[in-house]
Amino acid sequence: MTTAVAAPFRFFALHVVRTRRLGPSLVRVTFGGRDLHDFRSEGRDQSLSLFLPHPGQPEPVVPLDLGDGWWQAWRELPDDVRAVMRSYTLRSLRRDPDEIDIDFALHTPAGPASRWAARARAGDRALVLGPVLADNRAIRFRPPADTDLVVLWGDETAVPAATAILESLPAGTRVRAWLEVPDAGDIQDVRTEADAEITWLVRHDGAPMAVDAVRAAALPCGERTYVWLAGESGQVKALRRHFVGECGVDRRRVAFVGYWRQGMTEEQLRAAE
Structure with missing residues (x-):
């Protein structure tokens, strides 16, 4: 059996480039960002942590220091202030220009991420915690070589x-x-x-x-x-x-x-x- 390689992750500042409705229940949001050139993934089910702003906020609110203690510092922010965090998977990664796609399921009743995605527009800002090494522990699809x-x-x-x-x-x-x-x-x-x-x-x-x-x-x-x-x-x-x-x-x-x-x-x- 293959095993995942533990790899470091980092935060990437993103902005919406465009959106596309895939169906009544699905919307694709394409993100860009200057530092996406450091984003690395070879996993087709690459897991990401996405941070989104509350309505009325221009960008997601996170601790100023995004070092090792970011989780506890984020948790200590007021509920109605700290960025909404949701887990998503990477749909695709492209170069020249550097872009990633994340597909959102539009649930009913809608949660905060569904509501954000449904009204997302070019220029809207977000933050993602993603990998800097292509092979990392947030990839689960790893069929053994002998799979038939x-x-x-x-x-x-x-x-x-x-x-x-x-x-x-x-x-x-x-x-x-x-x-x-x-x-x-x-x-x-x-x-x-x-x-x-x-x-x-x-x-x-x-x-x-x-x-x-x-x-x-x-x-x-x-x-x-x-x-x-x-x-x-x-x-x-x-x-x-x-x-x-x-x-x-x-x-x-x-x-x-x-x-x-x-x-x-x-x-x-x-x-x-």
Whole structure:
């Protein structure tokens, strides 16, 4: 099994370059910034911490000293002053000019990040805690070299990472993917060289629950199957139990992360963890 390399991260000052609506529930925000030339990542599910301003603030408020003690100093700022922090995945990184894309799921009811993304305009300012080394511990998709089947599941919060993974896989890679979105208008055209079968589950159209859809497929999971699961934590846990308990996939070959939990804010989830 491969292991992640612990790597340092730093803060990058960003500004919105443009936005593009991808569907009723998804919007892509493209960010630029002079110091993005130091941003490094080779992970298709690269995790980032994004800091956003409250309404009426021109930029996110963070401690003046963003050294090792930044977390505690940020926590000590008043709730209605300190920058809103949310976890996102990198959709893409480009050079000349240096830009990154982050796709936002527009939840209902909307949280602070969804509201910010829905009204973001060119020039709006943000801050991201991101990697300065391409291989870092915030990358979870790491299939072993002997993998003969890649299985992916993600809801709308994980679609950016899942589609980036699909686009990066080489020709001949066998992939079975389930991507869950609220609305049929959120379905995306995914271009991949992999031998991929992608099923879109549309909740508003009465799609089956994730575990039911995956179980019905009767996947031929074997010793060399690799599974990646991301999205709502309850669904992720149920799917992990299915693959490990029912399909017999080695738990070390199942990468899983709960991006959010039904009925809880990110602050509540972080406190619970």
